[in-house]
Amino acid sequence: MSPRTSTQLQALREERSMQILRAALKVFANQGYNGSTIEMIAREAGVAKGLLYSYFESKEKLLESLITYGLEKASAFLTEPPDGPQHTKEAFAANLRKMVQLFREEQDFWRLYSMLILQPKMAEKFKADAMSFLETYMSVYGSYFQQKQSKNPMAEAMLFGAVLDGLMFDLILSPDEYPLEEVLDMIIEKFA
Amino acid sequence: MSPRTSTQLQALREERSMQILRAALKVFANQGYNGSTIEMIAREAGVAKGLLYSYFESKEKLLESLITYGLEKASAFLTEPPDGPQHTKEAFAANLRKMVQLFREEQDFWRLYSMLILQPKMAEKFKADAMSFLETYMSVYGSYFQQKQSKNPMAEAMLFGAVLDGLMFDLILSPDEYPLEEVLDMIIEKFA
DNA sequence: ATTTTTTGACTGAACGTTCGGTCAAAATTA
DNA sequence: TAATTTTGACCGAACGTTCAGTCAAAAAAT
Numbered sequence: 242m243s244p245r246t247s248t249q250l251q252a253l254r255e256e257r258s259m260q261i262l263r264a265a266l267k268v269f270a271n272q273g274y275n276g277s278t279i280e281m282i283a284r285e286a287g288v289a290k291g292l293l294y295s296y297f298e299s300k301e302k303l304l305e306s307l308i309t310y311g312l313e314k315a316s317a318f319l320t321e322p323p324d325g326p327q328h329t330k331e332a333f334a335a336n337l338r339k340m341v342q343l344f345r346e347e348q349d350f351w352r353l354y355s356m357l358i359l360q361p362k363m364a365e366k367f368k369a370d371a372m373s374f375l376e377t378y379m380s381v382y383g384s385y386f387q388q389k390q391s392k393n394p395m396a397e398a399m400l401f402g403a404v405l406d407g408l409m410f411d412l413i414l415s416p417d418e419y420p421l422e423e424v425l426d427m428i429i430e431k432f433a
Numbered sequence: 434m435s436p437r438t439s440t441q442l443q444a445l446r447e448e449r450s451m452q453i454l455r456a457a458l459k460v461f462a463n464q465g466y467n468g469s470t471i472e473m474i475a476r477e478a479g480v481a482k483g484l485l486y487s488y489f490e491s492k493e494k495l496l497e498s499l500i501t502y503g504l505e506k507a508s509a510f511l512t513e514p515p516d517g518p519q520h521t522k523e524a525f526a527a528n529l530r531k532m533v534q535l536f537r538e539e540q541d542f543w544r545l546y547s548m549l550i551l552q553p554k555m556a557e558k559f560k561a562d563a564m565s566f567l568e569t570y571m572s573v574y575g576s577y578f579q580q581k582q583s584k585n586p587m588a589e590a591m592l593f594g595a596v597l598d599g600l601m602f603d604l605i606l607s608p609d610e611y612p613l614e615e616v617l618d619m620i621i622e623k624f625a
Numbered sequence: 626a627t628t629t630t631t632t633g634a635c636t637g638a639a640c641g642t643t644c645g646g647t648c649a650a651a652a653t654t655a
Numbered sequence: 656t657a658a659t660t661t662t663g664a665c666c667g668a669a670c671g672t673t674c675a676g677t678c679a680a681a682a683a684a685t
Contacts, residue, residue, distance in 0.1 A: 253630090273552050275467030279675060289632045291677080300675065352551050359548045359605060360465050392622070396615035399603070400596070400623075403616070407599025411591070413551060423588035424595070430584070431592075431623050445664080471641060481666040483643080492641065 258296050261286050262310065265303055270349035273356060274304055274363075305366070308357070311350040312370045316377040318343050328388050333433040336381055337425060344409050352413050401432050450488050453478050454502065457495055462541035465548060466496055466555075497558070500549070503542040504562045508569040510535050520580050525625040528573055529617060536601050544605050593624050 264286035268277045279300055283290035297303040319339070325332060344351055357363040358371065386398040408428075412419055456478035460469045471492055475482035489495040511531070517524060536543055549555040550563065578590040600620075604611055 257630095271553060273465060273467055273548075275465055276552070278673085290675090291633065292631055294676065295630075355602075356465075356548050356551045359544050360468070361463060364606070393615055393619060396612060396619045399612060399616050400619045403599030403603050404592070404596055405599065406602045407595030407597065410547075410598045410602060411595050414556070420588060420591060423585055424591050427585060427588045427592045449664085470639085472639095482641090483667065484665055486642065487664070 254296070257288075257292075261288070261293060261296055261303070262307055265307055266311075266349050266353065269304065269307070270353040270356075274353075307350075308354065308367050309370050311347065311354065312367075312374045315343055315347065315350075316374055319377050319381055328385060330429070330433040333385060334425075334429050336385075337428060340405060341408070341421070341425065344412065348413065348416070351409055355410070355413070397432070404428060404432070446488070449480075449484075453480070453485060453488055453495075454499055457499055458503075458541050458545065461496065461499070462545040462548075466545075499542075500546065500559050501562050503539065503546065504559075504566045507535060507539065507542075508566055511569050511573055520577060522621070522625040525577060526617075526621050528577075529620060532597060533600070533613070533617065536604065540605065540608070543601055547602070547605070589624070596620060596624070 261282070265277075265282045268282045268285050272281065279290050279293055282303075283293055286293075293303070297306060323332065323335070325335070354367075357367065364371075382398065382401065386394045386401065389397075391397045408424065412421070453474070457469075457474045460474045460477050464473065471482050471485055474495075475485055478485075485495065489498060515524065515527070517527070546559075549559065556563075574590065574593070578586045578593065581589075583589045600616065604613070
């Protein structure tokens with residue numbers, strides 16, 4: 242029998258696991274997956290490198306856990322129930338700000354995710370998780386462009402998607418100087 | 434005296450150099466810089482790996498040559514003199530198509546470049562080349578949004594930049610299904 | 626005392642880079 | 656022209672280093 246209760250044990254392991262995931266995210270995002278070593282991640286987490294292997298079975302599985310967890314967290318954030326009428330200009334603006342907030346709170350994650358999906362082999366690996374998140378995203382924005390007056394709702398939705406992706410990209414490249422508020426107003430003016 | 438004339442040698446070396454650069458671009462773009470091996474690049478180029486070191490002094494310098502060359506080529510493409518009036522809606526549309534063409538002709542390069550600038554260390558390394566290209570880009574688009582009627586020309590220019598970045602990103606992720614023509618029309622409708 | 630967690634020295638495979646040797650082709654010689 | 660010399664592009668085995676992953680033993684927890 243175990244000297245500790247299994248629930249206590251589970252909580253401890255959960256916390257260590259998160260500590261390692263946080264460290265891995267930071268290192269992977271800054272050095273890239275192949276440029277990161279297990280040693281770097283262990284040092285960042287403040288533990289010995291052998292310990293990582295009692296929480297994740299390999300470097301590759303560690304990355305997979307990180308991405309799956311990150312996309313699930315993002316989906317959960319997006320599906321928080323909206324607190325007002327939908328399909329209005331105000332709801333559009335609120336959703337837009339929510340997307341930006343989602344991104345800014347998890348910059349490192351989106352930076353890493355962007356790096357990975359640019360490589361075919363990695364994109365393949367995360368296809369399922371990515372599709373799942375895309376569905377969540379579409380449930381937030383999909384209907385907006387359908388009910389809105391537009392010559393070509395599908396093209397407008399695609400373009401808006403590109404705007405979000407490009408905005409994310411540009412915010413990564415110059416997070417401090419970027420005139421975010423003005424650009425958001427411009428997006429609302431053109432798309433809402 | 435040299436057994437072969439120096440001009441012949443130079444031409445040979447020039448061709449080999451390009452052959453290696455092409456192979457390196459393909460491998461780097463698909464596997465990422467750290468995920469690529471000199472062996473892979475040599476195999477792709479159809480030469481022995483030792484030969485790479487008589488053309489480029491290291492893996493790192495090979496990458497630097499690749500990026501510098503690619504950005505210079507892109508700048509040259511953009512600075513081809515325009516053949517009509519500027520600042521018109523038609524000129525805007527023509528320039529937009531030129532940007533898309535520039536991207537599609539060098540997809541692998543932009544994919545690699547995007548992956549790299551997401552990593553701080555790499556972004557630092559290519560800062561000078563990137564700034565130089567950005568200036569060329571601004572000379573094509575900068576004045577358009579200034580002379581155009583707009584509540585906030587700077588914000589509109591930034592947003593348009595994000596559109597181009599996001600469009601590039603999305604075209605990388607699904608190059609075949611993407612409804613490019615319809616989205617381009619939508620961009621012209623909203624920005625020209 | 627017993628069980629679990631943590632450590633870091635260790636291993637072998639894989640990597641970037643080096644280097645002695647080979648060879649086709651150009652220059653030279655006769 | 657035919658034989659000889661000279662060149663440097665090219666090859667790939669070998670070297671030192673780095674790294675993911677292992678494991679025996681120490682530390683911690685109760």
